Amino acid sequence: MSSGQPRDELSAQGVQVAGRLADVSLTLAPAQVTAICGPNGAGKSTLLAALTGLLVPQDGRVWLNGGELAQMADRDRARAIGYLPQAGEVAWDLSVRALVGLGVMPWAAAPLRPGIGVAEQAARVDSALATMDLMAMADRAVSTLSGGERARALLARVLAGQPRWILADEPLAHLDLSHARTLMAALRAQARRGVGVAVVVHDLTMAMNHAARVVVMHEGRIVADGPPVEALSPDVLHEVWGVRGRWLGDVGEWALAISG
Numbered sequence: 010m011s012s013g014q015p016r017d018e019l020s021a022q023g024v025q026v027a028g029r030l031a032d033v034s035l036t037l038a039p040a041q042v043t044a045i046c047g048p049n050g051a052g053k054s055t056l057l058a059a060l061t062g063l064l065v066p067q068d069g070r071v072w073l074n075g076g077e078l079a080q081m082a083d084r085d086r087a088r089a090i091g092y093l094p095q096a097g098e099v100a101w102d103l104s105v106r107a108l109v110g111l112g113v114m115p116w117a118a119a120p121l122r123p124g125i126g127v128a129e130q131a132a133r134v135d136s137a138l139a140t141m142d143l144m145a146m147a148d149r150a151v152s153t154l155s156g157g158e159r160a161r162a163l164l165a166r167v168l169a170g171q172p173r174w175i176l177a178d179e180p181l182a183h184l185d186l187s188h189a190r191t192l193m194a195a196l197r198a199q200a201r202r203g204v205g206v207a208v209v210v211h212d213l214t215m216a217m218n219h220a221a222r223v224v225v226m227h228e229g230r231i232v233a234d235g236p237p238v239e240a241l242s243p244d245v246l247h248e249v250w251g252v253r254g255r256w257l258g259d260v261g262e263w264a265l266a267i268s269g
């Protein structure tokens with residue numbers, strides 16, 4: 010473990026990936042939902058992959074709780090960080106319950122490493138299924154689910170691992186309005202329990218209404234970072250997305266009007 014870095018933070022410092030990320034630094038806080046927004050190709054997924062340790066940057070470092078992520082054992086990383094990749098497909102045709110059960114695998118006991126027992130594992134799976142409203146389809150094969158149901162099952166798998174950090178890449182992509190709200194509410198509930206959540210979203214209204222902090226990326230850089238009303242100001246909407254937009258309504262119920 011190296012140090013000088015504060016604990017209970019997930020932090021990218023000076024991260025570079027050729028043609029994808031240019032000297033990006035971002036420190037996520039626990040107990041908060043951070044939305045990462047930006048146009049297609051801005052570097053959002055690349056940044057998320059770097060923050061999980063799945064992509065090793067050409068330059069810069071990622072720190073987790075005072076230690077360098079790249080030096081951590083895979084199992085420790087998997088216990089700490091729950092990653093929901095973009096457009097998740099499921100390679101094997103498992104039942105929903107078995108899929109969600111994969112989320113607790115990093116916690117299973119292994120030689121020289123204590124873990125949780127079978128009953129506790131089952132309880133975590135049940136809790137995650139219930140949170141994502143999947144109990145009624147727990148025994149269905151994943152191949153029979155709709156895109157939105159599968160997206161909820163994949164998030165339930167992440168929740169079952171009870172990670173300290175949840176990094177979700179476009180989890181709203183296949184969800185109807187109601188389940189999108191349910192999912193964002195589930196992520197906010199995780200944040201209230203102390204989990205640090207970063208979620209890539211294209212729906213700026215969702216980011217505006219559900220995130221405590223918004224990070225805007227453009228061409229491989231962070232160009233705005235702060236409370237939603239500041240990071241998604243009309244000037245930023247114009248500079249980054251090239252639209253003239255204004256926010257109507259009030260906190261928690263903002264709507265975006267686009268005029269050109």
Ligand SMILES: Nc1ncnc2c1ncn2[C@@H]1O[C@H](COP(=O)(O)OP(=O)(O)OP(=O)(O)O)[C@@H](O)[C@H]1O
Pocket residue numbers: 028029047048049050051052053054055056
């Ligand atoms: N494996 C790869 N090899 C080379 N270039 C890549 C790779 N993956 C992504 N890129 C490029 O890196 C840039 C950033 O991609 P990234 O997927 O991080 O963007 P994004 O903001 O998540 O986009 P989107 O909203 O379209 O999902 C894009 O120009 C993309 O074409």
